[in-house]
Amino acid sequence: MYLRNLQYLQSVIEHGSFALAAKACGVSQPAISYGLKALQNQFNAPLLVREGRRHVPTELARSVAAEALSLSQRMDALPLAVPKPADRRVLRVGLTTSAALVCGPTLYESWCLPDARRSLHMSTADEGSLLTGLLRRQFDAVIAPKPRKFAHPDVAQWQLYELHPLIYVRRHHPLAQAQSLAQLQGAAWACVGPSVSGPVDVLTEAHRVRRMPAPPMSVRCADFASMLNLVIQSDLLAVFPHPALLGTAAEWVVPLRLTESLPLYEMWLFQLKGVKPRVDPEVFAKRFVNTEES
Numbered sequence: 001m002y003l004r005n006l007q008y009l010q011s012v013i014e015h016g017s018f019a020l021a022a023k024a025c026g027v028s029q030p031a032i033s034y035g036l037k038a039l040q041n042q043f044n045a046p047l048l049v050r051e052g053r054r055h056v057p058t059e060l061a062r063s064v065a066a067e068a069l070s071l072s073q074r075m076d077a078l079p080l081a082v083p084k085p086a087d088r089r090v091l092r093v094g095l096t097t098s099a100a101l102v103c104g105p106t107l108y109e110s111w112c113l114p115d116a117r118r119s120l121h122m123s124t125a126d127e128g129s130l131l132t133g134l135l136r137r138q139f140d141a142v143i144a145p146k147p148r149k150f151a152h153p154d155v156a157q158w159q160l161y162e163l164h165p166l167i168y169v170r171r172h173h174p175l176a177q178a179q180s181l182a183q184l185q186g187a188a189w190a191c192v193g194p195s196v197s198g199p200v201d202v203l204t205e206a207h208r209v210r211r212m213p214a215p216p217m218s219v220r221c222a223d224f225a226s227m228l229n230l231v232i233q234s235d236l237l238a239v240f241p242h243p244a245l246l247g248t249a250a251e252w253v254v255p256l257r258l259t260e261s262l263p264l265y266e267m268w269l270f271q272l273k274g275v276k277p278r279v280d281p282e283v284f285a286k287r288f289v290n291t292e293e294s
Contacts, residue, residue, distance in 0.1 A: 005035040006068035013057045094130035094139040102244045110283040141279040142270040158269045158281040163241040165262045166255040190219040190236040202262045
């Protein structure tokens with residue numbers, strides 16, 4: 001999803017037509033049409049509806065445009081950010097929630113145990129905010145899924161492990177024996193979010209490719225721990241991307257064995273180029289190979 005297409009959407013909302021938006025953006029009208037068509041393909045609901053000669057934005061379009069404006073403002077602020085001198089004994093790592101649970105022990109063992117004077121500062125957020133923080137030098141490293149088509153000349157990246165998301169329910173749930181997504185239609189769902197640009201919404205993607213309506217979310221949780229507690233004590237269904245997120249509560253939930261698999265996605269380590277990496281990707285290699293084998 002290109003920022004330019006989001007800018008086209010903002011201009012159409014502001015000016016009410018493709019022609020006026022094209023003039024304001026300094027591009028041709030076909031460029032506006034092509035960009036908004038590409039943007040529309042990312043959503044299951046319409047962004048614009050025709051009323052006579054005008055293109056009227058839906059509530060979804062206004063929400064997307066508002067998020068895009070916030071992102072644009074953050075990107076514009078990047079050159080103004082003045083980094084503070086970093087304490088070399090402190091390792092600042094930004095992670096998504098699941099990455100913090102999976103990678104936290106390895107970061108502690110590799111950074112803190114060799115030198116008691118060192119400390120590890122972990123912060124969690126969505127990957128869009130984390131990568132912005134890395135570019136502002138607020139973090140020494142970021143561990144998160146890679147946004148679609150992400151590439152930045154100042155950022156080095158290493159793939160750490162692949163996530164195999166599964167749908168979990170409490171034991172003895174009425175749908176515990178379900179074998180297809182179709183059998184889950186009408187079920188109540190919980191999720192972690194919302195997130196500015198991720199993590200990957202594998203559940204919506206799995207339904208979209210099969211031309212099925214996306215399941216409505218009954219509860220949006222602040223983190224995986226609160227979502228897990230809800231799943232254990234209710235009939236809510238939820239997607240967990242890694243078994244580590246279940247912790248000691250794994251005995252209270254079961255994964256659904258569906259014939260359809262949810263889309264896989266990868267966890268990446270990001271660090272700035274031009275400076276000595278402070279997190280060695282090799283420290284994760286043995287741990288994740290062993291996890292996959294088990």
